[in-house]
Amino acid sequence: MLIPTTVALLADVVRGDRSRRPPRDDASAAGLRALLEDHFFELLGPQLRVTPLIISSANLRGTGSGRDLGDGTLSHARGMIVSTIFRLLVAQVHVEDPFDDAVTAWRGDRPRDPLLDAVLHLDPDQSARLRADVEAHYRVLLSGLGTIPSSWLPRTSLRVRQLLAGGNAELRDVIDLMVGSNRATVANVALVDITTSPLGAGAERAMRYHALVQTLRSGVVPLRTVAFSSATGEFWALDVDHALLVRAVGDVVDVVARATVTP
Amino acid sequence: MSSLIQRRLNVRNLAEVIEGAPRDAAWIEEEHRTSLADRFRAVPATERRRLDAWMVEHAGRPSTPFAWSPATARRILGNNALRRVQGDPEDILRAVRDELADQLLRATRGYARPGSLGHWLASVNHPILGLITAEAVNWATQLLECLPGDDLEWTVAASDVYVDLAGARTTLRGRRDIVVSTDFGRIIVRVRSGQPGKSTGPGLRSDLVVETLADPHGRAPRRYLGVWPDAGLVLGVDGTMENVRAGARDLLRTAVAQRRHALVLAA
Incomplete structure (x- = not known):
C-alpha cells in the first residue's frame, strides 16, 4: 500500500516510525529465490545460454507508463547528472553550480564515457536546455531531500548483481540511496530511487524490484522502498512485506516471459 | 583436492565460516621459499614483474595502466x-x-x-x-x-602484503582488508566489487600463498575469505598445504603466461 506523503522532506519519510518497525525478516529470501528459480526454469529451460538474460529496473519501468520523457540521449544524460548531484548532496558536499559540478565529477569518475562525450559536444541550444533542466531538477532535489545524517549509514549508487537459473539470468540494479543496517533486530534498511520522470506505474514496479533484489543480495527484507521524482517533487513510499516481494517476483517473471517470446 | 567454500553473505553466515575454519593451518619452511624463488627465477623476466590475484584470475593478460579515480x-x-x-x-x-x-x-x-x-x-x-x-x-x-559480529576480534588491515622473491625479479602482492584474530590463528577477509567469476578459486589461493609467504613464521591463515557485497556472496579457501601449493602453482603459471604475452607484444 502506498503511504500518503503528507511530510515535506524525503529524509522524514525514508525510515518511517521507529516504534512500528517489524522484526528483521531473514527467512523470506530463500523462498523468493526458489520461486524465481522455478519460474526461470519454466521460461528459460535447462540449457545454459551463451550470455545471461539481463534484467534491470529499466526493464520494469519501461513496461508501463513511467518512461523517460524527451530525447533519449538528453534524458539519459540528465539522469546521470541528477544522480551525480544527488550523490554530492547526500555526501553533504557544497554544490556551487549543479551542471558544472556534476559534469566535472562525472568526468573525474569516467572520463571515457561516451555519454559524457555526447554531453560535452552538444550544440549550444541543447546544452542550454540540459543545463536549465538540470538546474530545475536540482532545485526540486534540494527542497525535497533534507539532510541524511551520517548515523543512518547512507550509501549511494549501490550496484547489485544476482545470478539466477544457473547463470541464465542476471538481475542487475543500481540503488540510488540505501540507509540503515541489516544488523539490527528490526527491519532497518530503506531504499530510495531518484527518478527524473514523473512517478507512474513503472516507478512503482521499480520500487518493488529494488526491494526484491536487495532482499536476494543481503538475505534480509528491507523496511521500506521509496521513489522520489526530481521532476515533480513527489515521493512514494512502500513498506516492504512478503506480498510486495511476491508481486515483484511476478513483475520480473513478466519481463522474462516477454523477453523469451520469439517474434 | 582443494575445495572452495561458498555462502550467501550475511552476518550469520560470515560468522559461521570464520568460526568453522579449521584449527590447523599449514606452514612453510625456508626450503619452500627457496624452491619457489628458484622456480620463478627459471621464468625469464625482461623487467620486474608484479603478480597478484587479479592477474592470476586474468591468466596474466596485461591490464590497462592504473589511474586514480x-x-x-x-x-x-x-x-x-x-x-x-x-x-x-x-x-x-x-x-x-x-x-x-x-x-x-x-x-x-x-x-x-x-x-x-x-x-x-x-x-x-x-x-x-x-x-x-x-x-x-x-x-x-x-x-x-559485512564484518563479523562483536564476539570476534578484527582489525582493518594496515596494507596489502608484498613479498619479494630473492633474485627472481618478482614481487607478489596479496590483497587483504580485514584480519580476524583467533586463538588458533588468523583469518583474512578481502572485499571485491562485482561478482565472483570462474577463476575466483585460483585468485583466492594465490592471495593465500602470498599471505603465508609474508608471515615471518611461514604460517598460513586458517581461512582466506573473499567477500563480494554487490553479489551478496562470500567464498573462501582453507589454509591447507594443498591450497598453498595450488596457489603457488597458479602464480607460476601466471608468470609463464605473462612472459608469453610480453613476447607476443614484443614480436
Whole structure:
C-alpha cells in the first residue's frame, strides 16, 4: 500500500516510525529465490545460454507508463547528472553550480564515457536546455531531500548483481540511496530511487524490484522502498512485506516471459 | 583436492565460516621459499614483474595502466576511515573527510610522491573530491555491514602484503582488508566489487600463498575469505598445504603466461 506523503522532506519519510518497525525478516529470501528459480526454469529451460538474460529496473519501468520523457540521449544524460548531484548532496558536499559540478565529477569518475562525450559536444541550444533542466531538477532535489545524517549509514549508487537459473539470468540494479543496517533486530534498511520522470506505474514496479533484489543480495527484507521524482517533487513510499516481494517476483517473471517470446 | 567454500553473505553466515575454519593451518619452511624463488627465477623476466590475484584470475593478460579515480581511491580511503571509526561507526562521513584532509595535508607538506593517492587528491577539484567522499563512504559502510559480529576480534588491515622473491625479479602482492584474530590463528577477509567469476578459486589461493609467504613464521591463515557485497556472496579457501601449493602453482603459471604475452607484444 502506498503511504500518503503528507511530510515535506524525503529524509522524514525514508525510515518511517521507529516504534512500528517489524522484526528483521531473514527467512523470506530463500523462498523468493526458489520461486524465481522455478519460474526461470519454466521460461528459460535447462540449457545454459551463451550470455545471461539481463534484467534491470529499466526493464520494469519501461513496461508501463513511467518512461523517460524527451530525447533519449538528453534524458539519459540528465539522469546521470541528477544522480551525480544527488550523490554530492547526500555526501553533504557544497554544490556551487549543479551542471558544472556534476559534469566535472562525472568526468573525474569516467572520463571515457561516451555519454559524457555526447554531453560535452552538444550544440549550444541543447546544452542550454540540459543545463536549465538540470538546474530545475536540482532545485526540486534540494527542497525535497533534507539532510541524511551520517548515523543512518547512507550509501549511494549501490550496484547489485544476482545470478539466477544457473547463470541464465542476471538481475542487475543500481540503488540510488540505501540507509540503515541489516544488523539490527528490526527491519532497518530503506531504499530510495531518484527518478527524473514523473512517478507512474513503472516507478512503482521499480520500487518493488529494488526491494526484491536487495532482499536476494543481503538475505534480509528491507523496511521500506521509496521513489522520489526530481521532476515533480513527489515521493512514494512502500513498506516492504512478503506480498510486495511476491508481486515483484511476478513483475520480473513478466519481463522474462516477454523477453523469451520469439517474434 | 582443494575445495572452495561458498555462502550467501550475511552476518550469520560470515560468522559461521570464520568460526568453522579449521584449527590447523599449514606452514612453510625456508626450503619452500627457496624452491619457489628458484622456480620463478627459471621464468625469464625482461623487467620486474608484479603478480597478484587479479592477474592470476586474468591468466596474466596485461591490464590497462592504473589511474586514480573515485573508484580506485575508495578502498584505501574507506579502509583508513573504517580504522578511524572502529568502535564508533556512527560517523563514517566525518572519518572519510578526516582521512581526505590528512592525505591533502601530506601532499601540501610535500610528503606525497608523484603518482600517489595524496598527490592525485591534491590535483582534483572539489566536485570530484565530493564523489570520492561518496565512494569511500560506500566502501567503508559496505565493509562495516559485512564484518563479523562483536564476539570476534578484527582489525582493518594496515596494507596489502608484498613479498619479494630473492633474485627472481618478482614481487607478489596479496590483497587483504580485514584480519580476524583467533586463538588458533588468523583469518583474512578481502572485499571485491562485482561478482565472483570462474577463476575466483585460483585468485583466492594465490592471495593465500602470498599471505603465508609474508608471515615471518611461514604460517598460513586458517581461512582466506573473499567477500563480494554487490553479489551478496562470500567464498573462501582453507589454509591447507594443498591450497598453498595450488596457489603457488597458479602464480607460476601466471608468470609463464605473462612472459608469453610480453613476447607476443614484443614480436
